[in-house]
Amino acid sequence: METIRHNVVIKTSPEKVYQAVTTQEGIASWWCKQTTAKPELGFMNIFTFGTFRNEMKVAELSDNKRTEWECIQSIEEWMGTRISFDLEERNGNTLLRFTHGGWKAATDMFAVCNYDWARFISSLKTFCETGTGEPA
C-alpha cells in the first residue's frame, strides 16, 4: 500500500485547524467549494468537483487532534483509501500531519494527487492563517 504524506506547520491553534478540516464551512473554504460535511462520526461527507463526486465517511474524530475519512465512493483508485489530518500543538502553532493512504500502487494518478494535495494543504494553511483559501 502507498501513502501520500504532507507535514506542515500552520501558524494558529489546533482548535482552529480542527474546525477547518471537520466543518462544512471550513472544508469549503480551502478544498472543495461544493461540500456537505458534519463533524459527526459516521456522517457521509460529500465533496463534489464538477462531475467528480466523492463520498467520504467520517471514520474518526478526536477533538482538536485528529479526523479520518474513509472513501466510500469516488474514482476507482480512491475507493477504500483513507484521508487523515493529525494535529499536534507546537509552541502555540499546529503541526499538521496529512495522509492519504491505502493506494494500491504509486501510479501516475498517485503522483498527480500528491502534487495536488500539497497545493490544497497550502490552501488550508493560508485559510487558517489569513482567512482566505483557494478551494476548487
Add this chain to the structure above:
Amino acid sequence: METIRHNVVIKTSPEKVYQAVTTQEGIASWWCKQTTAKPELGFMNIFTFGTFRNEMKVAELSDNKRTEWECIQSIEEWMGTRISFDLEERNGNTLLRFTHGGWKAATDMFAVCNYDWARFISSLKTFCETGTGEPA
C-alpha cells in the same frame, strides 16, 4: 525504500523544461538561488540554502527527456537518495514526472520534504510558463 513522486503538466516544450532542470541559470530560477550546476555527466552540482549545502552528482542526462542526480553530501536522510526529472511531450506541453527516491523510511522529514518539493515543482512550472519562479 520510500519515494516522493509529483506529476504535473507544464505548458511549454520539453526542451524548455530540460534547460530549467539541468542548467545553473535554470535551477537558480526556481529551486536554489545559490546553485553551481552543469549539464555534464558526473559533474558535482552544488545547491546551498543558508548553511544547508547539498552536493549532487549528475548521474543521468538524456537530452530533453531525463536527468537524475545522486545525492553525495547533504543531511543524513538525503544521503544516497536520487532525484529525477522525466519529461514527456503531451500535445505540445510537457508532462513532468518528478521523483526523490531512496529514502530509508517515510519519516516526518520525508513528509516535510514532500510538501516542500510540491511547492518547488510549482515554482518550476511557473518559471517555465511565465519566466518567474520562487527559488529559495
